[in-house]
Amino acid sequence: MNAVNAQQSTKFEGGCYCGALRYAADGEPLLRAQCHCRECQYLSGGAPHLFVLMPPGSFRYTKGTPKTFSRTDLEQPVIREFCAECGTHITTRRPDLGAIVLKIGTLDDPTLYGGPQMAIYTVDIQPFHHIPEGLPAFERMPPR
Ligand SMILES: [Zn+2]
Numbered sequence: 172m173n174a175v176n177a178q179q180s181t182k183f184e185g186g187c188y189c190g191a192l193r194y195a196a197d198g199e200p201l202l203r204a205q206c207h208c209r210e211c212q213y214l215s216g217g218a219p220h221l222f223v224l225m226p227p228g229s230f231r232y233t234k235g236t237p238k239t240f241s242r243t244d245l246e247q248p249v250i251r252e253f254c255a256e257c258g259t260h261i262t263t264r265r266p267d268l269g270a271i272v273l274k275i276g277t278l279d280d281p282t283l284y285g286g287p288q289m290a291i292y293t294v295d296i297q298p299f300h301h302i303p304e305g306l307p308a309f310e311r312m313p314p315r
């Protein structure tokens with residue numbers, strides 16, 4: 172029972188490449204996924220983005236304040252948070268969704284990710300992207 176409890180209170184800690192930003196997030200991810208969308212390719216260097224979706228209110232910065240960016244040409248742009256010093260992209264927030272998209276490369280221990288449960292936005296997939304065999308894949312978002 173203790174082991175189960177410990178797992179449920181998994182604490183995600185991490186920060187940016189230069190250390191100016193640090194964060195902590197409690198609780199269990201709502202989703203672990205990889206996103207193949209074109210926007211993620213810009214920000215990841217070309218690969219799919221790997222992320223955990225953390226529940227609203229579970230995430231907080233413990234050091235520093237991120238710079239934010241939203242496109243002005245979209246009706247419902249996401250808010251991207253990144254380090255103003257080193258440029259590391261930490262989170263994406265969707266105004267219509269309280270949950271926080273946390274980039275797993277910024278975790279102190281990326282193995283906490285455990286692997287994706289699904290691949291999303293395969294509509295933009297590149298021939299060199301890899302989807303693990305048997306992983307559910309969706310052209311955009313999975314049906315709600
Ligand atoms: Zn930084």
Ligand SMILES: [Zn+2]
Nearest residue numbers: 206207208211
């Ligand atoms: Zn994406």
